[in-house]
Amino acid sequence: MDQGEIFTRLSVALAIGMLIGLERGWRTRDEQDHQRAAGFRTFALSGFLGGVTGLIGVKLGGLFVGIVFAGYAAAFTAFHWLEAKAEQNLSATSVVAGMMTFLLGTMAAIGDVGAAVASAVSVACLLALRESLHGLIATIKWKELRAILVLLAMTFLLLPILPNRTVDPWDSFNPYQIWAFTILIAATSFVGYVAVRVFGNRLGIVATAIAGGMASSTATTFTFAHLAQKNPGSSRILYAGILIAGAVMMIRVGVFTIILNQSLLPDLLPALGAAATVLLAGAGIGLVTDAERDSPKLEIENPLAIGAALKLAVFMSVVTICAKLLSDTFGSTGALFIASLSAIIDVDAVAVSMARLGSDPANQKMAADAVLLAVAVNTLSKVGITIWVGGIRTGLLVAGGSVAALCAGGVVARLSAGS
Template sequence: MTILHFFLAIALGAVIGIEREYEFQKRKIKDFGGIRTFVLLASFGAFIGHISNVLVGFDIIITVGFISVIALIVAGYVIVSNKTGNTGITSEISALICFLLGIFVMKGYITFSVIVAIVTATVLAFKPQLHGFAKKIESEELYASLKFAIISLVVLPLLPNISYALTDLPILNDLINSFPKAAAILSEIAVFNPFKIWLMVVFITGISYVGYILIKNIGADKGIGLTGFLGGLVSSTAVTSSLSLESKRLKKIVKPFVAGVMIASSTMFLRVLFEVLVINKSLLKYLILPIGTMALAGFSSVLFIYLSEKKQKKVKKKVDFDSPFALIPAIKFGLFFAFVLFIAKFLQIILGNSGLYLAGLLSGLADVDAITISMASLSLAGDISAKAAVTTITIAVCSNTLVKGGIAYLFGGKEYGKWIISIFGIILAVGLSVLLFV
């Protein structure tokens, strides 16, 4: 096993070394090390790690080896920078990583070492793309990224993972207890979990953030179809609104805009399935048919449109989205999510499952993410049945689809609006039929 570990260390060093050697030859420059240097550094790290394993009390050799490699790298950096004027330390840091990988492999951290080697080589190889990405970043986006890091890595771990009812809040306890019947009901609705609510904020803003980055760097201007798909990751309603207004301006172009809206909406169906998979995967087997069938119907309509319009005029359209992440909208979503949780549970206690369905209908008018995650969470906790959760989510999706149909009909071109209403009608009929009869 020791021999295999040793050869793995050499292989990982070679992966990074080959990338460095290729870069040096491609740019015809001289820099610190090459493939042989990186392989030898990984071998040296493996040798040091092996000695510390077999000789009891010899862990000091790792420190000695580390200092020696640092001295070697610093000396090499001084010589190379004086000769070439290159002050970058990318190769030097990569060399140090190679040495440490050799040690980690011999210590048994195989998976970690492989991941680090692959990530390091990837970062080195994608230098032009990373630099290009950095040049495109605006100050607002940088601040947005930092805000996202704060809410996900700083705020989230500090929040208590405990579910509270309104009666648990000291500021409301006396007031609620003055109404015994209301207090009895409200005490059963322990759905306010700060950690879980904030986790949903992070989850949803994360999806929006990724969608925004894709749109900015891949470019929504490559076509309405790409706009629809990438926009559907962020907001299919925003895509519908934007393309509807454009369809009224460019009345001669209808089907490409219809296809863009259908792609965005079908992507939204897939997004709902993904959210359920992450929160409560046991519901997926019930939702895959109604929601999956609606997605399939939507994408099928897109295929039909493109087949009937092979020579359609290519139209480029940039959909206007807000900042990739803003704290106030995130907090509003968190409050809305908590409100949906409360209303859903309250209506379920008062009206039974029919109360949940009403909550799904009303929530879907504005957003599908909150009700989807709420139902998945309540079902996971055992507060509602899987069937009730699935039905409520499907109702919310249908409600949201009706809203987008209304937007298209009211704000889009006449022919465009008729196409949207017709296709959405088919999609809804298919989804509800599967839900009711399958």
């Protein structure tokens, strides 16, 4: 390590201490001098001390760094104990912040400078956001905390241990993918819960519909249908959310397919554009009608609705197995039918395969038709999901908007094909 690098690393260590010290000093700015255990200068020197200790430790070994850190931690803790005793303050935040400052200074001197700086910024932000974080925690309900923990357990404990391969005789049931889809539904439900609580009924549903439509319009539809079943007075705004998610899905599939194969643009853009426009118009009518009726606030008892999500996951598994069996039976001769059945679960996969198929001019028309058919089947499947989960009332509203959109898309597709 040359002299220039040593100077740079020590400067970073000092800057880390100054950054954390700036926040700590600002928080105790009203206290008189010599009435606080550590302020701006102490934290700045702590970072610099950590850097110097790290550089010396390169020569003397890690034991030297450990001894100096132990002495520093003992002295810092002792002074903070005296301050806490005088002020009746039981917070250990400054002690931990002081230790972090020393260690990050050491890390900057002998380790990854970028990681040390990023960690220091994170520490400073956590310290500065004390009131905001405490306020946030105070507003969290037990069911919300439980939902967060369950969702994290589903994602980081259960998902990694599931086999990411097919385990059935038909080579179609993948536990990892099915559970991932269940997590997606639960996450969409939770996002919807948070959005409604933060932004209110209308804006929360619209925001969730747009975000959910980008990820999975089927999961979003299921979430809103489940809410409609629990909140019949809010069926119009939830039906509007389902239509918005469907429109976003059509736009997403169209853009995705055209990026992969631009030759499909003339066949897809007019039909998908017309259908999406009708869906958005229907959603607008639903939102306006809901505003006029002043529907009651949505009551969401279960932010995750895992039981309902598992039901849909099982249904999707059955559809996957059926699609695989039909594919093995009919092969390429049933391509359109198989594509439409597969689209109930994943319209994007159909779009990708058809975009590749359409690279051959001879198959271009069939590929475009398959994508449009997949979108239509996916849209109609959401009508079925809404009726199944949300009830007849919401299902009929979604059916009306969806059928109108598909008719508009079909007419435009026919006209564009004939021109």
